[in-house]
Each structure stands twice: as structure tokens, then as C-alpha cells.
Amino acid sequence: MSALPTDEFNRGFIEESARFIRSQVPVAPKLLIICGSGLGGLADTIEKPVTLSYDEIPNFPQSTVPGHAGELIFGTLSNVPVVCMKGRFHYYEGYSLQKVTTPIRIMQLLGIKGLIITNAAGGVNKAYQVGDIMLIKDHLNFFAFGGQHPLRGPNDPQFGARFFPMNRAYDRALLEVGKRAAAEVGLANHCHEGVYGIYSGPNYETVAEIKYLQLVGVDAIGMSTVPEVLVAKHCGLPVFGFSFITNKCVDSYEDAEEPNHAHILDVVQAKAKKLKNLVIKFVEHTSDQWL
């Protein structure tokens, strides 16, 4: 009989990874920070860092995308024990949605109390400019409309309930803190609240697809984040997320501009310091919640 995709998502499998990490890391993390494409520099701000390479950890997926180093960085930020994932996994890499999201479950077993999730995304909303940030207030999960879900298969009630709400997936109070933190680091005029849409990739969108996304209310489009947020919400973790707008999506046949991953990484690099400061401020303002 062929294995269910959930075989790689079950408790025994994930516990093996968690046990290994516990044996290597002096302090259990309270907060997980997932770094989007090129955003690995967010981990530079972590104090007393301890690095584990993904290839050392049993059952952990491997990063295959440029701009995703493939390392876990443990340490503290504003006295909060954190772990930063320098490198996330995407469905287009060939991983199942279960595999893409196993790190969330592993970190939940290690005791995290919340998730900060980041990504590089294309600006679908015409008002968004390259270099802006969008605090994620909601998402459109096109995978789910097609019946693809990381939680398809037997439910493990020790992680969460079979059926669970997503209408407040992106914590409203944390979003307000994010807004305040953005203003404090000088991003007030470059900060939006919006809806993230997931596209499978690996190609960027066609003009017709961008026009469709504009119609259905997507503000920024990327190829990640949604699966991780689903699994985080399933196990009860509050989520704060932001997209960094690396390119304006092309919605006209007259426009010869083409999105390009190397360029996207350069754009992130240019704003890296402000984004780091944003995360530092956010953790500073919310530290009591995680300890």
C-alpha cells in the first residue's frame, strides 16, 4: 500500500527531529521567525546564536532555493528565546505540503508560543511600491480551492482539532503592534495592511492571472507562507506576518518588465537593515506574551 503523505508528518517522525534539536540547543525557543527569500539577515540580530544546519537534523527538509541558507539560528531577541529559520520550504521544490510545514510542528513540540512569518512578494495592489511592506491581515489560499492542504489526512488531535477557524488567522493585536513597530523604524509611509495570495510557482504570474488577482482582492502574491500559517493555526499559535514587496506585478501587455529572483534578492538586501529593526521592535513590544 502506498504511504499516506501524512506518514512524514506524524508525531513519531517529528519527535525524532525535536529530540535531536533539544540535545543540541541549551534554551528552548519561545518564538519562531521564518525568513522569506533573502530575509535570512533577520537572524543576524539574534544574541548568543547557536546554528544548526538543516542537514544535521533528522527528517528535516533541505533548502534548495537561492536566498534560503538552510540553517536554524537559536538565541535571544529582547531576552526572548527565539529560533530563526534561515530558509523555508516551498511546494514547487517538490516537497509535499506536509513536508513544507513539518518545521512548524517540530517547533511546536519544542515549546514555541508564536510565529513571525515573512516573505518576499510581488505587489498586486497598484498602490504598492517596491520596498514597501505589507502586514498580512488575511490570505487567499488558492491551494485549498483546488483541494490541496497540509492537514489533509488523519488528524492528530494532540496538535489540534480536525476543523478549525481561519477568520482571525493573523492576530489583530499583533498586527497593531506591527504597525507601531513599522512607524518606529521609519516605515510608516511604506507600510500597508493587505491580503496575501499563494500561487504555486515556480513561474511568476501571467498578465491575465495578475488581473484576476486584482479582481479577487489579493494585494501581494507569493509562493509560500499560507501552508505554514495553516499548520500554526491548527496547533493554536498566534501569527504575525509581513510581506516585503520586491517587485510590482506586471498587469499590462505593454510592460516589458519581468520579475527575476536574483533581482528580488537584491531588493531585499537594500532594505535589510530596516526590516531587521522592524523585527527587533516587534519582539521588544511583545516580549511578555512569549515568556
Ligand SMILES: O=P(O)(O)O[C@H]1O[C@H](CO)[C@@H](O)[C@H]1O
Ligand atoms: O515566499 P518566499 O520564500 O519569501 O519566496 C518568494 O520568492 C520566490 C520567488 O522569487 C518564491 O519562492 C516566492 O515565494
